[in-house]
Amino acid sequence: MMHAFNPEYQNQQIEGKIVVALERISQAFRVLLWQEGKENALTPIQLQILLFIKFHESEKCKVNYLAKEFNLTKATISETVRLLSKKKLIYKETDPTDTRSYSIYLTEKGGEISTKSSSFAGALEKPIHTFSETQKEILYQSLLELIEKLNRAGIITVQRMCFSCRFYQPGKESDYCKLLKKELYKPDLRVDCPEHEIAV
Ligand code: SF4
Known part of the structure; x- marks a missing residue:
């Protein structure tokens, strides 16, 4: 199989x-x-x-x-x-x-x-420190997208990340948080945000 x-x-x-x-x-x-x-x-x-x-x-x-x-x-x-x-x-x-x-x-x-x-x-974080900034950004972005898709499929039930937040506004160069009133570049996107509110 x-x-x-x-x-x-x-x-x-x-x-x-x-x-x-x-x-x-x-x-x-x-x-x-x-x-x-x-x-x-x-x-x-x-x-x-x-x-x-x-x-x-x-x-x-x-x-x-x-x-x-x-x-x-x-x-x-x-x-x-x-x-x-x-x-x-x-x-x-x-x-x-x-x-x-x-x-x-x-x-x-x-x-x-x-x-x-x-x-x-920390043991998991240590090897990630050796990655280049670009590698870290690509990895983080891919993981965020994977979590979002698994959430949509009902496999991960709770997540508090920007992609599902009502304050999130996607943009071309950078995204935007309407609550914090700040640009969100890729590394700024949050995966466990205390201010997250689910988009309806
Ligand atoms: S409130 Fe938090 S989760 Fe929502 S868009 Fe802003 S930074 Fe992202």
């Missing part, structure tokens, strides 16, 4: 080689997450949730949003939250406007672990 993991297919199609290369990179990401989590007896998803809470506003740190963000069921997220709470790394605060909903916050210990752990991505 001809598919991306068949070397015979890969040798004929660059698309297949790219898919396999992306799979290797995602494997590197998983290995680094496991290694980093092991030190604090955390699973990759527990560590990912701690890191997400550290860097995102409380509105996004809710079970529903986290389930979409990580493509997991609400039951799995709730169980992960329960275990993190048992380890005293997070605490919950009920939403005053909706008592069935709560936001999740880091405790002091959770904050310390997530700060220390956030450096794990």
Whole structure:
């Protein structure tokens, strides 16, 4: 059968080689997450949730949003939250406007672990520093377009990038952000923007 993991297919199609290369990179990401989590007896998803809470506003740190963000069921997220709470790394605060909903916050210990752990991505960043500026721009632009297409196909459910933002305005030389009122050259395009609002 001809598919991306068949070397015979890969040798004929660059698309297949790219898919396999992306799979290797995602494997590197998983290995680094496991290694980093092991030190604090955390699973990759527990560590990912701690890191997400550290860097995102409380509105996004809710079970529903986290389930979409990580493509997991609400039951799995709730169980992960329960275990993190048992380890005293997070605490919950009920939403005053909706008592069935709560936001999740880091405790002091959770904050310390997530700060220390956030450096794990440095191992992936290091080789990218050796690329030329042009190589980095082409790679970044291609990844953004790939994420957008996977989002449109319903494979990546949540993304907060310029291409799907209501403030984004494409242009010839550069694009434009109507909220920040600034030109967006290729390296300025954001992949996880706190101001992102989905275009309707
Ligand atoms: S608000 Fe953020 S995501 Fe939206 S266009 Fe501006 S920079 Fe991009």
